[in-house]
Amino acid sequence: MFKMTPQILRNLISGPATRAYPRQIRPPFPATRGRLVNDIAQCNFCGACAVKCPSVCIEVDRHLSRWSFAPHICVCCGVCVEICPRHCLRQEPATGPPAAQKEMVALDAKS
């Protein structure tokens, strides 16, 4: 009982270790793998990312030149970023905001 007392008194003096979250946000680490974004101008619709993705959340339609992606199914593993031959995929250091509905992203080549 007396072993814990200095600990908790130290906590009382040094103040909370928690953050007031929505008001105070810790800047993300640069290495964090968050939401996937595609620089569609560089993409050649090879479909490699769609084949390798372990959660099958990317779909590439070569004929329509369309790259579509389901952010709420993505597990942020980064495999697609590693294998993309055009290096057009990148992961932002933060995940997207929470949403009430699953969202779909569809990007078309600007022709």
Added chain:
Amino acid sequence: MRTSVIPFGPQHPVLPEPLQLKLTVEDEVITEAVPALGYVHRGLEALAQNRDFHQMVQVTERVCGICSVLHAICYCQGLEDIMGITVPPRARYLRVIWGELLRLHSHLLWMGLFADSFGFESLFMQLWKIRERVLDIQEATTGNRVISGTIRVGGVSRDMDARQVHWIADQLTWVAHQVRQIEPVLREDFTIRRRTEGKGVLTSAQARELGAVGPVLRASGIAQDIRQTGYAAYGELDFEPVTATAGDCHARCMVRLGEIDQSIDLIHQALDRLPGGDIRSEVRGRPQGETLMRVEQPRGEVVYYIRADGGKTLSRVRIRTPTFANIPVLVKLLPGIFLSDVPVVVLSIDPCVSCLER
């Protein structure tokens, strides 16, 4: 004598795991405990048949969030064994670093839950405060807080630079300092010892007979740790398995406390000796053959049986997780104890039901 059946779980606040124990209670003394499992079976082993063997790495990581890196390491080592790939030394050391960080946070998490099981909320908060720093290290180096996703067949996918190595060492010094402050509480506090000493005693003969693994086994005085087989870079690092002899809940806590120090020491060693060079070797062809791979997780020994028939997908992945091996121990320990000691004894084996049911 009043006999009643108390359902402990699958939704029980003290046990945040979907495990049900049907406890037959006579005047607050347990006479029988029957576990009921199967609430979170996800069929991850069956996924091996429609995900290729690279994609399976991400699947195995998700067998259990807390042991993610070690599941992936075990699976990758199995495939590397089948395909005859040599992993570059730097990758082996990085695997050790991430694996030990994982053990560190898992043990801190467990200790917090253990404190919560006997109603010591401030200790729970204190331990999770320390754990948060370990998670920060994981996020800054691997890119994710819990499921790190950096292990690949043939190596790892991320490297660390010298600045990060220093930063990790600094942060770990802080963690070690905090753990040292909290250690006397866990070791000597009167109320904690009152609640844990002599509770759920497992003798070494029983431990052997029931096939206990991990800290449960070591707390009964058997110095067996799969890391001694020297997989990844463990063969080149100095460590001794932490053991205790009492075999009760307090001894299990002490073993895990010792392993926290051991993990910090192992990470420091690995950071000091981190060799240069590649982090990933090339994987060519398709796997053919079978293997059995064992890795020491925070909860004990995990066994992967992998069988490949030369296709893109594997024919069989079988996972024997440590909690599966420790459930017989739990069923043995429960009868005869008081109802108020049930959470303490259940948590002392560190049950991870998501692992157990895959």
Added chain:
Amino acid sequence: MNHALIILGIGLVAGPLLGGLAGGLDRIVTARLQARTGPPVWQPYYDVIKLMAKELVVVNGWQAFCVYSYLFASMLALILFVMQSDLLLILFTQALGAVFLAMGALASTSPYSQVGAHRELLQILTYEPLLFLVGVGIFLETGSFKISVVMQWKDPLILKLPLLFAALGYVMIIKLRKSPFDLAASHHAHQELVRGVFTDFSGPLLGMIEIGHWYDTVLILGICSLFWATGPVPMAALAAAAYATIILIDNAAARLNWRWMLGHVWAMGLALALVNLICRHQG
């Protein structure tokens, strides 16, 4: 007549006002001791308002009856205290309330409630003798069970009855449901009994139990403050100090089991109380 009504009003309002405030402060101090920020000080009121707004679901009529009786007994005990009435009467009224709460839990068939109520009764069994001895000690010192007489007393009782005050500490820990004796119902439901006695109460009934607990808190702190009844300031200071100490102990101890509680509290508490009383009476 008018005077009595005012006192009645004070008694009725003091419970929720001071009790809720004490609960809010407790949560903030506890959070700070655990290196957290904690909720706003009004959180207990928000909780109760929310509970009151929920649908009323009762297991059976007995349960509701027991909750009303508990709330009524707790209110009555505090009003009697504010009216400076007989200490023994107050103690028996609050004991009645506590037993009603346990009976309410026994009215449902859930094993959690049953075991919780069983433990609650054991807790009552543990602290009632001590509380009674506290009353006796005050009687032996001041010559009366009347609180009005105690309030007139010039010397602080704590100087004469320090060991009895320590015994009262045990009572307060049990009564306020704090570690190491939060056996029947821990504050945050993380125990083997889920929420023990409270498991089967919900919505407005649970809200009423919360309010009853506020009255209980104020009453027990009031009894504690009698030990320095030389004026409102020392009374408040003593109660605050005792409350702070209990919060500290709550955060520095694990929950123990009832076997230990019964043995230890009886042995230690009764020894402390009796030694104190015998010493005073000899000397």
